[in-house]
Amino acid sequence: MDRISTAQAATMxxxxxxxxxxxxxRSDETLIETAKHYGIDIPHLCYKxxxxxxxxxxxxxx
Amino acid sequence: xxxxGLRGLGGAGFPAGRKWKSVAxxxxxxxxxxxxxxxxxxxxxxxxxxERDPHRFIEGALVAAWAVCIDEIYIYLRDEYHGxxxxxxxxxxxxxxxxxCKLPPVHLRRGAGAYICGEESAMIESIEGKRGxxxxxxxxxxxxxxxxxxxxxxxxxTLHWVREILEKGADWFASHxxxxxxxxxxxxxxxxxxxxxxxxxxxxxxVKELIAExxxxxxxxxxxxxxxxxxASGGILPxxxxxxxxxxDTLNQYGCFIGSAAVVxxxxxxxxxxxxxxxxxxxSEESCGQCTPCRVGTAKTLTLIGKAKWDQPLLKELxxxxxxxxxxxxxxxxxxxxxxxxxxxxxEVA
Numbered sequence: 001m002d003r004i005s006t007a008q009a010a011t012m013x014x015x016x017x018x019x020x021x022x023x024x025x026r027s028d029e030t031l032i033e034t035a036k037h038y039g040i041d042i043p044h045l046c047y048k049x050x051x052x053x054x055x056x057x058x059x060x061x062x
Numbered sequence: 063x064x065x066x067g068l069r070g071l072g073g074a075g076f077p078a079g080r081k082w083k084s085v086a087x088x089x090x091x092x093x094x095x096x097x098x099x100x101x102x103x104x105x106x107x108x109x110x111x112x113e114r115d116p117h118r119f120i121e122g123a124l125v126a127a128w129a130v131c132i133d134e135i136y137i138y139l140r141d142e143y144h145g146x147x148x149x150x151x152x153x154x155x156x157x158x159x160x161x162x163c164k165l166p167p168v169h170l171r172r173g174a175g176a177y178i179c180g181e182e183s184a185m186i187e188s189i190e191g192k193r194g195x196x197x198x199x200x201x202x203x204x205x206x207x208x209x210x211x212x213x214x215x216x217x218x219x220t221l222h223w224v225r226e227i228l229e230k231g232a233d234w235f236a237s238h239x240x241x242x243x244x245x246x247x248x249x250x251x252x253x254x255x256x257x258x259x260x261x262x263x264x265x266x267x268x269v270k271e272l273i274a275e276x277x278x279x280x281x282x283x284x285x286x287x288x289x290x291x292x293x294a295s296g297g298i299l300p301x302x303x304x305x306x307x308x309x310x311d312t313l314n315q316y317g318c319f320i321g322s323a324a325v326v327x328x329x330x331x332x333x334x335x336x337x338x339x340x341x342x343x344x345x346s347e348e349s350c351g352q353c354t355p356c357r358v359g360t361a362k363t364l365t366l367i368g369k370a371k372w373d374q375p376l377l378k379e380l381x382x383x384x385x386x387x388x389x390x391x392x393x394x395x396x397x398x399x400x401x402x403x404x405x406x407x408x409x410e411v412a
Contacts, residue, residue: 058387
């Protein structure tokens, strides 16, 4: 099997079920971002795009 | 170490041998962090062993350092144990002067009074000079720990047993036990008994057996009413449930756990509700404040249980949120006293 680069591995598709529906995300993407692509807005308070995720409000726990 | 079945004795109960294997598999340099913060209310076994035989856990640490190829050792000591600090400083100096083997650098670090710094990742943050706020896991401490290095973290007593297990064999430790359970446990017993203190007993002993055989029975004029099987975090059970074997995994179906084996005995002169208020106040003060469910939840719980009649559905809903979403064990376990009282002492809070 051919070896893949770290950059390629970061973008490898990850398939999973979101609210019962099969969706595809990227391995360098967060659940919040993937869900947004599919029109699902996960409630959140401390998360801000572009800033380091701190994960302490716990509103987005799924 | 694996065959002995030795599990962590600080509260989380992770299999020791398995932890050694997982850290040994990580790249060097690897560190060993020894947790003597002993903050769980009612726990004093580590202090007991430190005051009487500090070399035993040090020996266990050196064996672990050899087996796992550890480069540096950090000991984190509860600051209220200043007598133990004097002992440790003296013995570590003696060890450096005359090491029995190749000795990695040993650093003794002082705690500063925070219960949360007994949580392994908060302890690591504290050693790094930062505020004791638990980390989000993964990555786990075995992979990314102290100063970003793979770290073997152990409660002091877990290392205390390494020497005897190696001398007498894995089967020796597992040969002890009662009521179908295996191993030994150092119970820190306090409360309304004639002989409180550290009692080394078979794992699986029941609280009634512990009181009768090791503690000299209840104090005169006190009737057994209830008990905390595992410190502040382990819940509260009534005397009618005093025949449950005390061990890992045996109490979980009742919403309780053994934790650090800190057993507090309540009598008919006590109220479980009052104990729950005391413990909830403790958790609300000790919460590091990082995450909303625990910071707000412990404070809100305290307000709700301050009333004579408890709003039980609301308390249950709040407890669920705390248990589901808190970052660390403090927030996850803080609802246990209140849930126990609602379930097992309904007459107190109806």
